[in-house]
Amino acid sequence: MSILQVSDVSMSFAGRTILDNVSFRLLNGEHVALVGANGEGKSTFLNIITGQALPDAGKITWCNRITRGYLDQYALLDGEQTINDVLASAFSDFYALEKEMLHDYELMAETSGAELERLLQDVGEIQETLEHSGFYTLDAKIKEVANGLGLSSLGLEHKIAELSGGQRTKVLLAKLLLQNPKILILDEPTNFLDEEHVAWLTSFLQNYPHAFILASHDVPFLNAVVNVIYHVNQGQFKRYVGDYDNFLRLSALEQAKQEQAYVRQQKEISQLKDFIARNKARISTRNMAQSRQKKLDKMALVDKPKEQIKPVFNFQSARTPGKVVLKLQDLVIGYTTPLTKPLNLQIERNEKIAVKGTNGLGKTTLLRTLAGDLAPLSGTVEMDQFCQPGFFAQEDNGNENSALDELWAVYPHASNQEVRGMLAACGLTKDHIETMMFALSGGEKAKVRLAKIMYRPFNLLFLDEPTNHLDVAAKEELKRALQAYKGTVILVSHEPEFYSDIVSKVWNIEDYTTKIV
Structure with missing residues (x-):
């Protein structure tokens, strides 16, 4: 079942076309990566589907009652809160239910009859919801994720204001994972994570039972966690099933086939043009020249494969210093x-x-x-x-x-x-x-x-x-x-x-x- 459908989305920013009439679908349980060169529109696309940016055209359709969580590395946190405060806020809805249940208990002491029956039923429903959600083991869940991302070693009572940028990103990621949404949306989640915690996140996502979409340039990480690749290239999306290595293999084959088709067609076009130029003025061959001109006019042109611009880095050396x-x-x-x-x-x-x-x-x-x-x-x-x-x-x-x-x-x-x-x-x-x-x-x-x-x-x-x-x-x-x-x-x-x-x-x-x- 499609839980997200993106249809004909276009987006321009600062005079640049970022996305050009792209479509995308996310099926239940898919682990999807957006890959492509810098500036191709991966983060822009994530901002659009999360409602943080409006496209110039197109339609975004989520299925009903879907929960989604987005890792925004630049989200603001209250500096006076502790790490534990932020992680516990992942369960704010459950804490609100518990507060409502405790209030019902207080009201029970002062009421009777039908109202008491209503309160008992309400308390029973809340209790069942909390037990089913694992509310009474939240501390263990918080500890597990905090340990996995290296937050416990900092001390969960550490204030947010005292953390580095990388540590704050870990807190945001931990909170998001604790919320356990039906769809995770992660923009370069391994940035700021050290090796040990990338390994933990890899294991977590490999076993994640729901769908997720992530943008990343970390190849070993991608190969370990995704089963669908969307290649974002020059405003267009192309879908590949499999990991990153499979995407590279398939896209290289497609590139080679397109290159061969382009070269063959250019050769044919050149031959047709040459024949037309030599024969269009001669009465005996004029009809053949016109026939070839019609063929040329009707020909569906094969696009020349577009080469990705690759950087060339060279660092200049200064004079030789001491040993x-x-x-x-x-x-x-x-x-x-x-x-x-x-x-x-x-x-x-x-x-x-x-x-x-x-x-x-x-x-x-x-x-x-x-x-x-x-x-x-x-x-x-x-x-x-x-x-x-x-x-x-x-x-x-x-x-x-x-x-x-x-x-x-x-x-x-x-x-x-x-x-x-x-x-x-x-x-x-x-x-x-x-x-x-x-x-x-x-x-x-x-x-x-x-x-x-x-x-x-x-x-x-x-x-x-x-x-x-x-x-x-x-x-x-x-x-x-x-x-x-x-x-x-x-x-x-x-x-x-x-x-x-x-x-x-x-x-x-x-x-x-x-x-x-």
């Missing part, structure tokens, strides 16, 4: 309270190091401290005098500058054509380049931030979760560029399949933290 690039002596990082034990480490020239570990333990704080953007609580960071560091920040919600102006501010002496070329090399089209930053997708913003550090010579790169939001092709190209880079790299990442072929050393922040993990 020891960074020396950490009794370094303690944090803002007001220590996040680590004293660190005594050194990083040598051209080393490539990944920093991994549970969210909230200080990975970003460590990078900012090593880069000199944040003062240590104690100890020192000694950077070689010839170091020229570049920093890629994890998140940027955007502003009203265009992507062109944003990059021009960093490279003011570059020409218009040069700046456009820089952005185009990162996989951004003319429309993207002229679009305001806040209107770009997360992956498109990440490509602009990469461009900011790609055309200036650095010999030390700090990269904070560089793969978040990047599409599959961009991740592969970023991996190649970092492998080829002649310099030192320190990157924070939760994707071992990305960094394992790049780095020679992995630091686990959990080995240095002062917190209980």
Whole structure:
């Protein structure tokens, strides 16, 4: 049974066509992924079906009495609430029923007769609903999900205001999973999750009894949890049954067949045109030429396969620094309270190091401290005098500058054509380049931030979760560029399949933290 039907939906934004007359269906129990390059409209589509955006045209039809939950990574939370408060709010309807039941009990003490019978019946119905829903085991459910996503180790009495962005996303995800809706809608759910918690979410979704729709660029995750793929490409949707690897195989076959058909038809068209040109003026062959012209006029043209724009990343190297690039002596990082034990480490020239570990333990704080953007609580960071560091920040919600102006501010002496070329090399089209930053997708913003550090010579790169939001092709190209880079790299990442072929050393922040993990 179709529980969601999307018919002929179109959407334009900031002068760009995002979705062009697309259709989509979700059947009961299907585990669906939206895949495609950055900026193709995956998040826009999720916003439309959840009612957060209105399409320019088309129809969205949900089946009756369906419950759905949407993971919005940018949803606001009350900073004064605790983690437990937010997770318990997933069951607010049940708590309201319990409150109503307790009120009925109070009224029973002061009434009799028919009214008492009515109250007894009401209490019985509420009691049955609560028992059937598992209300009396909610604490165990909360604990199970909180443990799975690493929230219990933070302490469920922790206030939301004290959490990092990644930790808040975990809280939102945990609340959504506890609500157990008939349809889960998840936009890049593995962003901000470390390896252990991606594994837990994978297991949860593999066993999820209802339908879900997710957008993700995490290939191992997709292969493990989905059974239907919708490829979002140049405003169009195409449905494939199976996992991501099967989609790649089938789409490659389709691309090859279309390419062959296009080449054959172009050859035939060329031959027809040549015959017509040589014979249309000759009386003896004029009829044959006209016949071929009619055939040419009636021919249904095969579209030339559209090539996906792929980015090309290349990081510029600066002069060679000393052998020891960074020396950490009794370094303690944090803002007001220590996040680590004293660190005594050194990083040598051209080393490539990944920093991994549970969210909230200080990975970003460590990078900012090593880069000199944040003062240590104690100890020192000694950077070689010839170091020229570049920093890629994890998140940027955007502003009203265009992507062109944003990059021009960093490279003011570059020409218009040069700046456009820089952005185009990162996989951004003319429309993207002229679009305001806040209107770009997360992956498109990440490509602009990469461009900011790609055309200036650095010999030390700090990269904070560089793969978040990047599409599959961009991740592969970023991996190649970092492998080829002649310099030192320190990157924070939760994707071992990305960094394992790049780095020679992995630091686990959990080995240095002062917190209980």
